Amino acid sequence: MEAHSFPNPATVFPIKDYKQLIYVKPTIRNPNIIVGEYTYFSGTDFEKRVTHHYEFCGDRLIIGKFCQIASGVNFIMNGANHQMNAVSTFPFYIFEGWQQPVPPKEQMPYKGDTVVGNDVWIGQQAMILPGVHIGDGAIVGLNSVVGSHVPPYTIVAGNPAKIIRKRFDDEMIQLLLQLQWWNKTIEEIQALIPILTCGDLEKVRKEITELLKK
Numbered sequence: 001m002e003a004h005s006f007p008n009p010a011t012v013f014p015i016k017d018y019k020q021l022i023y024v025k026p027t028i029r030n031p032n033i034i035v036g037e038y039t040y041f042s043g044t045d046f047e048k049r050v051t052h053h054y055e056f057c058g059d060r061l062i063i064g065k066f067c068q069i070a071s072g073v074n075f076i077m078n079g080a081n082h083q084m085n086a087v088s089t090f091p092f093y094i095f096e097g098w099q100q101p102v103p104p105k106e107q108m109p110y111k112g113d114t115v116v117g118n119d120v121w122i123g124q125q126a127m128i129l130p131g132v133h134i135g136d137g138a139i140v141g142l143n144s145v146v147g148s149h150v151p152p153y154t155i156v157a158g159n160p161a162k163i164i165r166k167r168f169d170d171e172m173i174q175l176l177l178q179l180q181w182w183n184k185t186i187e188e189i190q191a192l193i194p195i196l197t198c199g200d201l202e203k204v205r206k207e208i209t210e211l212l213k214k
Helices: 170-179 186-196 201-213
Strands: 033-035 061-063 074-076 114-116 154-157 162-166
Touching: 170 201, 186 201
Parallel strands: 033 061, 061 114
Antiparallel strands: 154 162
């Protein structure tokens, strides 16, 4: 980063002379995909990674700020689900010529919006299934298939993805959730970077505790 530069959330390519990584928010065209500032994707067309996202379903993909989404990640939306409470799972209503109205949502395995918190790291080739909620600060391992909710600051991996461990103890997690550093101004975040990138967790714990007292 150049000296005295100022991060711009409207920049599509935030790394100088590198066109294989984008800030996602300024590239979004679909109103049902909502992405926070500074979330990046290791690729050039994020919306292609959001599949089965049909208008008649009305579901949304909501992603917070400062998330890190690796190459090959897919978000599977509710349009991928088929009716399973009837004899046939074939979606006649999608294809021309078949006389079936679109089933109401209560007859479909509709899982609701897919929600990813802030500062979430999603590893390469991970697949996020419909309606999943991933908490702030979570980490999803590469090649994982996430079909259930992920608590904040928790590492999950596998197919199906299972909890590996919490990243921090409960006290630290609560401090971080109170701090919500991603909602602060650029100037405040710049000042917090030494804390956010420090490996001495006891020092971090003390400094965040003091900050929250102010």
